[in-house]
Amino acid sequence: MTAANTEPNKNLTGRVALVTGASRGIGKAIAAELLARGARVTITARKPEPLAEAVRDLLAGAGEGAEVLAVAGNAGDGDSRRDAVAQTVEKFGSLDILVNNTGINPVYGSLMDADLDGVKKIFDTNVVATLGFVQEAFHAWMGEHGGAVVNLASVAGLRSTGVIAAYGASKAALIRLTEELAWQLGPSIRVNAVAPGVVKTKFAEALVAEGEEKAASVYPMKRLGTPEDVASLVGFLVSDESSWITGETIRVDGGLLATGGL
Numbered sequence: 001m002t003a004a005n006t007e008p009n010k011n012l013t014g015r016v017a018l019v020t021g022a023s024r025g026i027g028k029a030i031a032a033e034l035l036a037r038g039a040r041v042t043i044t045a046r047k048p049e050p051l052a053e054a055v056r057d058l059l060a061g062a063g064e065g066a067e068v069l070a071v072a073g074n075a076g077d078g079d080s081r082r083d084a085v086a087q088t089v090e091k092f093g094s095l096d097i098l099v100n101n102t103g104i105n106p107v108y109g110s111l112m113d114a115d116l117d118g119v120k121k122i123f124d125t126n127v128v129a130t131l132g133f134v135q136e137a138f139h140a141w142m143g144e145h146g147g148a149v150v151n152l153a154s155v156a157g158l159r160s161t162g163v164i165a166a167y168g169a170s171k172a173a174l175i176r177l178t179e180e181l182a183w184q185l186g187p188s189i190r191v192n193a194v195a196p197g198v199v200k201t202k203f204a205e206a207l208v209a210e211g212e213e214k215a216a217s218v219y220p221m222k223r224l225g226t227p228e229d230v231a232s233l234v235g236f237l238v239s240d241e242s243s244w245i246t247g248e249t250i251r252v253d254g255g256l257l258a259t260g261g262l
Contacts, residue, residue, distance in 0.1 A: 182247030
């Protein structure tokens, strides 16, 4: 059970979080987790309508006094990133937590047949935009006051897949970026990553096309992940419970990589 499903753990009371790509799936679950832990939260996504629906759901599931700000925009656009950070600081007075959840994967299959424009878009959204958000958060608040950053990587960034190769390469770059940022921004800013296996979201539907039971059979835990599985780990990593953890990429993969396969 996560903090979002039990008595709220208020260890983030007074802190402000920005979660990107949070209109559904893992990002939305992370926002719910941080709200349950007492944070005030800004969520971003490209489309205003799903974002507004996510705000309604989050507030309905949160306790009295919860605050959620929605800022629509494309993570790949510098002005949108700057606007999301600026609105967060203006409304809530700080930005203590940044969760870079936005990620795309429009390219499948062999890299020899990959559309290079699609590959560029993957890296621009999954890696460059993440760095852009960290830069904006640093200059707007964290550089002076400190904070915690969590980047959403993937087990595909730790092991070759042959199927989502361009995506995996971008997540490997994100893992390396996480380590570099942790070194450069410490001690006042901690930077970590989480690497999920297949999680039951719309984003992962193509990876379970042959059925959830078959997809889950290779996992020691014999089930796929849920957004809440990832969210609870993120909640821990941005809290003081993990105050001596930085530069790490922590797998939340049901034991998949422990089998030696992917």
